[in-house]
Amino acid sequence: MTTDRDATADVAMPDVVEPSEGAERQSETQLEPQQVDAGAESESAPAPVTDLPRALEAILMVADEPQSIVSLATTVGRPVSAVKQAIAALVRDYDGLMAGPKRGFELREVGGGWRLYVREEYDRIVTDHVLTQNPSRLSQAALETLAVIAYRQPITRSQVASIRAVNVDSVVRTLAGRGLITELFTDSETGAINYGTTELLLEQLGINTIDELPPISPLLTDGTEGFDSDIR
Helix, strand or coil, X not given: CCCHHHHHHHHHHHHHHCCCHHHHHHHHHHHHHHHHHHHHHHHHCCCCCCCHHHHHHHHHHHCCCCEXXXXXXXXXXXXXXXXXXXXXXXXXXXXXXXXXXXXXXXXXXXXXXEEEEECHXXXXXHHHHHHHHCCCCCCHHHHHHHHXXXXXXXXXXXXXXXXXXXXXXXXXXXXXXXXXXXEEEECCCXXXXXXXXXXXXXXXXXXXXXXXXXXXXXXXXXCCCCCCCCCC
16 A cells, blocks of 8 residues: 555655656757867867977978068967077077087078078089979970069069969079079068079070160060060
């Protein structure tokens, strides 16, 4: 026989111990957005830079223009002070002031930024190697870019690209690698490198100075098209 106390317990206990089906669905609904957001955050978060000097080294190896400390710090997501210390460590490393020997390249500060360069004592041998390994003819794009640089020097890559209406980064690298153009100076305000032609180009063309280049007027429908009006 069931007593009144037992009957009361039988009725009350389910409400206390077992949550309702609607409550379970509400609990699951409240948890789902948090789980999705946490997963999305973990997927979009960049990988942490564990070796800052080597990360900067990798960036500088592929950079065509001097990289400012602020730009590098933004890229690697580290404080400017930490990037400055890492750059200083790389300079000492390449100069042989740490454990290893002096490298064939160096890290220079130019135009408000940092860039890797071949050391001056190895410049000639590198130039000879590049010229030996690349004896083929220049492409039409390279010839057009070389002509713009020859007539407009000193000139930056962005200015050449504006005249030709195409990206000229790889072509400029090719011309510099062939020893036909060189970096003349870096703009102190913008950090842009200005290029000009070399003695090797004069030798290849069989002229003594750049002034012996033919006038450009017969080559264009307008003698000033794409160039300043005061250019020959």
